[in-house]
Amino acid sequence: xxxxxxxxxxxxxxxxxxxxxxxxxxxxxxxxxxxxxxxxxxxxxxxxxxxxxxxxxxxxxxxxxxxxxxxxxxxxxxxxxxxxxxxxxxxxxxxxxxxxxxxxxxxxxxxxxxxxxxxxxxxxxxxxxxxxxxxxxxxxxxxxxxxxxxxxxxxxxxxxxxxxxxxxxxxxxxxxxxxxxxxxxxxxxxxxxxxxxxxxxxxxxxxxxxxxxxxxxxxxxxxxxxxxxxxxxxxxxxxxxxxxxxxxxxxxxxxxxxxxxxxxxxxxxxxxxxxxxxxxxxxxxxxxxxxxxxxxxxxxxxxxxxxxxxxxxxxxxxxxxxxxxxxxxxxxxxxxxxxxxxxxxxxxxxxxxxxxxxxxxxxxxxxxxxxxxxxxxxxxxxxxxxxxxxxxxxxxxxxxxxxxxxxxxxxxxxxxxxxxxxxxxxxxxxxxxxxxxxxxxxxxxxxxxxxxxxxxxxxxxxxxxxxxxxxxxxxxxxxxxxxxxxxxxxxxxxxxxxxxxxxxxxxxxxxxxxxxxxxxxxxxxxxxxxxxxxxxxxxxxxxxxxxxxxxxxx
Amino acid sequence: xxxxxxxxxxxxxxxxxxxxxxxxxxxxxxxxxxxxxxxxxxxxxxxxxxxxxxxxxxxxxxxxxxxxxxxxxxxxxxxxxxxxxxxxxxxxxxxxxxxxxxxxxxxxxxxxxxxxxxxxxxxxxxxxxxxxxxxxxxxxxxxxxxxxxxxxxxxxxxxxxxxxxxxxxxxxxxxxxxxxxxxxxxxxxxxxxxxxxxxxxxxxxxxxxxxxxxxxxxxxxxxxxxxxxxxxx
Ligand code: SF4
Numbered sequence: 001x002x003x004x005x006x007x008x009x010x011x012x013x014x015x016x017x018x019x020x021x022x023x024x025x026x027x028x029x030x031x032x033x034x035x036x037x038x039x040x041x042x043x044x045x046x047x048x049x050x051x052x053x054x055x056x057x058x059x060x061x062x063x064x065x066x067x068x069x070x071x072x073x074x075x076x077x078x079x080x081x082x083x084x085x086x087x088x089x090x091x092x093x094x095x096x097x098x099x100x101x102x103x104x105x106x107x108x109x110x111x112x113x114x115x116x117x118x119x120x121x122x123x124x125x126x127x128x129x130x131x132x133x134x135x136x137x138x139x140x141x142x143x144x145x146x147x148x149x150x151x152x153x154x155x156x157x158x159x160x161x162x163x164x165x166x167x168x169x170x171x172x173x174x175x176x177x178x179x180x181x182x183x184x185x186x187x188x189x190x191x192x193x194x195x196x197x198x199x200x201x202x203x204x205x206x207x208x209x210x211x212x213x214x215x216x217x218x219x220x221x222x223x224x225x226x227x228x229x230x231x232x233x234x235x236x237x238x239x240x241x242x243x244x245x246x247x248x249x250x251x252x253x254x255x256x257x258x259x260x261x262x263x264x265x266x267x268x269x270x271x272x273x274x275x276x277x278x279x280x281x282x283x284x285x286x287x288x289x290x291x292x293x294x295x296x297x298x299x300x301x302x303x304x305x306x307x308x309x310x311x312x313x314x315x316x317x318x319x320x321x322x323x324x325x326x327x328x329x330x331x332x333x334x335x336x337x338x339x340x341x342x343x344x345x346x347x348x349x350x351x352x353x354x355x356x357x358x359x360x361x362x363x364x365x366x367x368x369x370x371x372x373x374x375x376x377x378x379x380x381x382x383x384x385x386x387x388x389x390x391x392x393x394x395x396x397x398x399x400x401x402x403x404x405x406x407x408x409x410x411x412x413x414x415x416x417x418x419x420x421x422x423x424x425x426x427x428x429x430x431x432x433x434x435x436x437x438x439x440x441x442x443x444x445x446x447x448x449x450x451x452x453x454x455x456x457x458x459x460x461x462x463x464x465x466x467x468x469x470x471x472x473x474x475x476x477x478x479x480x481x482x483x484x485x486x487x488x489x490x491x492x493x494x495x496x497x498x499x500x501x502x503x504x505x506x507x508x509x510x511x512x513x514x515x516x517x518x519x520x521x522x523x524x525x526x527x528x529x530x531x532x533x534x535x536x537x538x539x540x541x542x543x544x545x546x547x548x549x550x551x552x553x554x
Numbered sequence: 555x556x557x558x559x560x561x562x563x564x565x566x567x568x569x570x571x572x573x574x575x576x577x578x579x580x581x582x583x584x585x586x587x588x589x590x591x592x593x594x595x596x597x598x599x600x601x602x603x604x605x606x607x608x609x610x611x612x613x614x615x616x617x618x619x620x621x622x623x624x625x626x627x628x629x630x631x632x633x634x635x636x637x638x639x640x641x642x643x644x645x646x647x648x649x650x651x652x653x654x655x656x657x658x659x660x661x662x663x664x665x666x667x668x669x670x671x672x673x674x675x676x677x678x679x680x681x682x683x684x685x686x687x688x689x690x691x692x693x694x695x696x697x698x699x700x701x702x703x704x705x706x707x708x709x710x711x712x713x714x715x716x717x718x719x720x721x722x723x724x725x726x727x728x729x730x731x732x733x734x735x736x737x738x739x740x741x742x743x744x745x746x747x748x749x750x751x752x753x754x755x756x757x758x759x760x761x762x763x764x765x766x767x768x769x770x771x772x773x774x775x776x777x778x779x780x781x782x783x784x785x786x787x
Contacts, residue, residue: 219664
């Protein structure tokens, strides 16, 4: 076991990105070069976005558009595209596209990366940058009739607004209507048991078949980015990540902790790393148990058996986390530079409780397999339905169990190591088929891997010398990162890659805080999985994506 | 009184209402029903029947299956094993508002969702009750300062009981629901408060800069909800 943080060897080894080569590749498109805290970025013209991105994707292999950050400065608008590779997450590059203040128009990246579609709609919605050539330039999070762009500098938060409650029109009524085929428009949600929260699916059916589905999000847009921008780095931001993906809180806290620590250059004590890793894996379990229970609720409508089994196990995890943190759900356990406190006394009792849980887990898993995966009806409903193939998944920026269910071997815990993961022995689970069944299998097997990680963490925590149990690094009371420092960091949440971009303006609050939510991109791929299938399979596919609306809408 | 033919009761129930009010005390009008009007002619049965109805209502609540945000996970735990809300007769959640008389509001309400929530509430069977779960539903909670967040469900629909917490533990929600049941069986309910954000037709709005701007996007008979963020608490 080494005592050092796993080094990020991007600039040193042979596999590192050669930024000079990229500069050469982009040639005269490059107007300038910036150094962000963790990557290099190139400034380009707003009308050459596609040329640049095509070159980077096709020649340099940057096939994953991880995040688009729109923001407004005093003198310009700016969109930053953060690109990376599914094969090697440590390789990153940023593309900065400044646009004029009076004419914030930039070329769309949608033809290069499908996922840019929703990214750019959000950028228009919240900041007001327009993307030329965008196939569907509507607002996405706020209602269509909203006035102004809330994250732009001159937005007046007190202005009145009007929100409609109109009938929805069949979006394809014109081109699909004739004597023989008769399509029906069906609203699913925003209040519906199958939508896992407040999501609205505008669905067009031909008989029982889905012809068109358009996810309409924004019913839980709680201004999380604004909330974070109003909070101080040191204490006031940390409670919010708990409320993004509220089914597996510690993994989100990890995202913020990792970002701010990299930005402010804080070393976390090793003992705290283990506590973090352990709680994050408990969080992953919580998320996966819920996903399992609600997925079966979607498929069997089974509120009585499997759902209760899953909640029973989730309850056990919540119990352990409650002992650790004092809260059942909004744990707020992480602190900048460590965690809030050590495991509860008496330690043996706490560890025994975890061990008991881990001992019972294989039995529980077997129960699930008996009830679910080996059930013929379940297989009929999930095998070969909602298929998402590998290339399409990459185009949509899909991550997490959904990507791994499509055979993409991508897991940030291994590919961009953080915390204590590199020191532990565990596997990344993948499945090749890309259907609803494989996504469920991935989650079930990931729970087993999480159990392995937790077991090793418990062993370490138990044997840790008493006077070396440091849970907090020395962190200044007020954090003020250098002005204009920019950073984008991500961790592996229960749903996929949870990332955070922050820009500092030298004060104790971030000037821009942007969240990359895995569910947002996973949900974007839903039409690919559901169109042409039966409407019941649409519900199954949605369930298999395991979206949490708090994270989709932020 | 009791010899008045039934038909006239339908035409005017004034005298009956008076006697009943005198007997029942200060009862909310949401408890009124045709059935009670009919029974109102026979004083002895009237009293018993009201109490009986209230008791029955309080002991068999039909909850709407309604999830909004984080709080809804704790709500699911309240329904499920260990906490088992059903043992208090507040049942298995119903998926349709038409079959439900109680709604738990578990989460943050934002501008886009508020009109939809109001519609769901309006579709529920009368008399209906609202449990506010968590600080978001009470006041906007940790997101109160968001540009898009409605500062509590009470801005949109009347609320009977508030369960504070972020999120409240399942035990707390249980306590809240049981308290509500107690109050229902005693014939109490919260007064219907003023709701700043009502649904109205776009055409009925006062003409101002904003309505003029939206005039070509919104039909005059479309339902809308108008938010005045500056005046909300
Ligand atoms: S009160 Fe807290 S837990 Fe409940 S919805 Fe609001 S933020 Fe989530």
